[in-house]
Amino acid sequence: MKYSGKKQEKSFASGMNFYKLVWIFVFFSIYGYVFETTANLIEYGYFYNRQGLIYGPFSQVYGMGAIFLILCAEKLKMKKFVHLFLLCFLVGTIFEYVASFLQESVFGATSWDYKAMPFNINGRVNLLFSLAWGLGGAVALKWLYPVTNRLIESFPYKKGIILTWLIFSFLCYDIFISAAAVKRQQERLMAIAPTNSFEMYLDKKYPDSYLEKIYPGMVFKK
Template identity: 40%
Template sequence: RIKRIVLIDDVSESLQKAADTMGEGLTGWVLKHLEKAYSGLDRKELVKVRREEKLHRDAEAGKPEIFARGCSFYKLAWLFFLGSLLGDIVETIFCYFTMGELMSRSSLVYGPFSIVWGMGCVLLTVILYQYRERSDSFIFLFGTFLGGAYEYICSVLAELVFGTMFWDYSGIPFNLGGRINLLYCFFWGIAAVVWMKFLYPRLSALIERIPVKPGKWLTWIMVVFMCFNMLISSLALYRYNQRQTDSSAETNAYTEFIDTHFPDERMERIYPKAKPAK
């Protein structure tokens, strides 16, 4: 038995040496042909770079796993959730101080979540992530145009899908069809700077401190909850608009359920500024 073990060790060692020899030979062959193809290349420099890359990969492999590293799906899911929550709170406070009225600014029937802000955070992160080291003025201009286009598209989609207008800027100067206005586009630019330079780095660091396994479970729980919330909200909004515009619409078990759980009074509290599109 001992002889067999020794034999296996010898064979393994021989195979490893053969693999190393073949690897070195293959590397040498590649470098030789690269030198011929590109006369300016320094073989020693290529070997050095290759070794540094290998050391970097080995160092990365040895690091403990970090939850939601970089601009990953898990990071974006958390940013969507937190952005929806924080955006709703900020907008509610803003409306209170500017209009003197405390009103719901939520996009969903369950919880204080603004989908526009959540998707805005994700959009800003995905598009501006590669430019996060650029100047504040660059991010401001980029965010101004991006935010204006995004808000306009959201307004059009809401009207097409739900037949409802959630905001109308017709009374504000320099508006475009009441869907966007220049002042609020500038707000988007400011929000982009604040987000990329201050909020995103801090939120990103906090998210990455979440333990990996619980973080993944929590992420999928949030995803399922938000998908369910958006589905129910869409059905409730569609039915609410139907009640406002077509009183003779046919009723069934589905409409009775929606009418019972989401009557006009409740919908008006959640969406005080919503009105049927003209």
């Protein structure tokens, strides 16, 4: 191999650092959104919005789930498909249960209910979807993540760092405003009047009619 004379630029996201984790969250949140939207389109025959945040095609459950699974797989040095399947089956099930529990505890709402399905636990998880977590997660870790990882590490060093901080700042705002808007929606359903200018802003900017389009599957507990 001939030496080109050019020094290869160091990747801003080499290894498993903060920058890499941010982009894992971004890419897999988008993958999750595309997967769920497509699955619902096939099942129901029409578009059914499955985004988890107000702004952008993000499903943060998939983003966070991917981070946990990738970190666990690398920590345990798992490469065989069957081992990845078992890991994703277990971690995916626990993560989905915890996500459902936290959503109901904090916001008094649920975005999925599996009580009508066999082998479910409190309607939060069920065997069929846990198997899907196992199979889908193993496929993602075995083939999708390596491709995504190469794409992330191909970003130019300086531009990659700047872009990471921009998308991270945007996501922090998106997560905050989404959580605040949903919490305020819960309070409106409980007939709680706004107590400050921020809550008045939320009522005006993100009314129930708007949020119902963003989260059509979300049901508040009475």
